[in-house]
Amino acid sequence: xxxxxxxxxxxxxxxxxxxxxxxxxxxxxxxxxxxxxxxxxxxxxxxxxxxxxxxxxxxxxxxxxxxxxxxxxxxxxxxxxxxxxxxxxxxxxxxxxxxxxxxxxxxxx
Amino acid sequence: xxxxxxxxxxxxxxxxxxxxxxxxxxxxxxxxxxxxxxxxxxxxxxxxxxxxxxxxxxxxxxxxxxxxxxxxxxxxxxxxxxxxxxxxxxxxxxxxxxxxxxxxxxxxxxxxxx
Numbered sequence: 346x347x348x349x350x351x352x353x354x355x356x357x358x359x360x361x362x363x364x365x366x367x368x369x370x371x372x373x374x375x376x377x378x379x380x381x382x383x384x385x386x387x388x389x390x391x392x393x394x395x396x397x398x399x400x401x402x403x404x405x406x407x408x409x410x411x412x413x414x415x416x417x418x419x420x421x422x423x424x425x426x427x428x429x430x431x432x433x434x435x436x437x438x439x440x441x442x443x444x445x446x447x448x449x450x451x452x453x454x
Numbered sequence: 455x456x457x458x459x460x461x462x463x464x465x466x467x468x469x470x471x472x473x474x475x476x477x478x479x480x481x482x483x484x485x486x487x488x489x490x491x492x493x494x495x496x497x498x499x500x501x502x503x504x505x506x507x508x509x510x511x512x513x514x515x516x517x518x519x520x521x522x523x524x525x526x527x528x529x530x531x532x533x534x535x536x537x538x539x540x541x542x543x544x545x546x547x548x549x550x551x552x553x554x555x556x557x558x559x560x561x562x563x564x565x566x567x568x
Contacts, residue, residue: 377554389497389546389559431496440485440550442557444497 347372349434351445358422359453366417366448368406368432377435378408378415379442384428392417392430402426422452456481460547460560467537467567474533475563477547482527484552488520491544491562500545503530537567 348371358364370376380392393401395408395415406417415432432445457480467473477486486503501522502510509522524530534541547560 379557388561391556394556440553440555440557441487441499441502442497442548443499446496 347434347436347443349432349443349445351430351432351448353448354446355449355451357451357453360424361421364417364419364422364426364450364452366430366432366450368415368417368445370413370415370432370434372413372434372436374436376408376410378406379433379435380404380406380415380417381431381433381444382428383431389431422450424452424454426450427452455556456483456549456551456558458547458549458558458560460545460563462563463561464564465566467565469538469567471537472533472535473537473565474531475545475547475565477530477532477549477560479528479549479558481551483549484527485550486524486530487548487557488522488530488532489546489548491546493542497546500532503532534565537565539567541565542567 350369352367378395381389382392383389404419406415408415429447429449431447433442459478461476488500489497490500491497499512500515500520503522503524505524519535521533544562544564546562548557550557
C-alpha cells in the first residue's frame, strides 16, 4: 500500500534557524515525491519535486531510497515560510497523489 | 500554469440533499482529479475524472455517492449525493496538463452538512 508519513503536525522555529520537515513514504514501485505548500488563504501549490533536483525559495529535498525519506530542508527560515507543508507520493506516472497529513511550519521573529 | 476555478467556494446544505461542485480550468488539461479533505485531516483522492468515460474511483468511494462528469478537457463536476454530516469537508479539484507534470489545485469548496 502507498503511504506517506509526516510525523510532526507542527514545527515552530525562530527566524534564521534551520528547518527540516520530515517525510517518509511506503511504495513498492518507483516513487515520485513532491512537496506542496499552502500559505494562509491561498490554494495548494507545488513547492518542489524530487526529479527536478532544484532549490525553490531556499528549500531543498533529497530522495533517500534506502531510508524511504524525502525530508524538506532550509538552512535559514524566514517568516514568510510559515505555511502548511504536505509531502506527496505520485503514482501512475506521478499524477495520482497520496498526501501525508501535513506539517504546519511557524517561523517566529 | 493552469488556473482552476471551483464553484461554489462554500455551502451549507441540509442532510439528504445533493450538491454539485463545478471545476473549470482555463486551458485544456489531460488529467483531472477530485480530492476530499475532512476536518483536521489530509487530502484523500476520491476519483480520476476521465473525459468521455466513467470516472475511476478509489477504494472507499462509489459512483452512486460521488457521481462525476467530465464532458470536455477543461471542465468537470463532482456531486455529493444524499449528504450527511460526515460529508462535511473541503472538496478540491486538481488538474495536470499531461503525465508527469505539475498538479494545479482549485481553491476548494468548503461543504458543511447540517
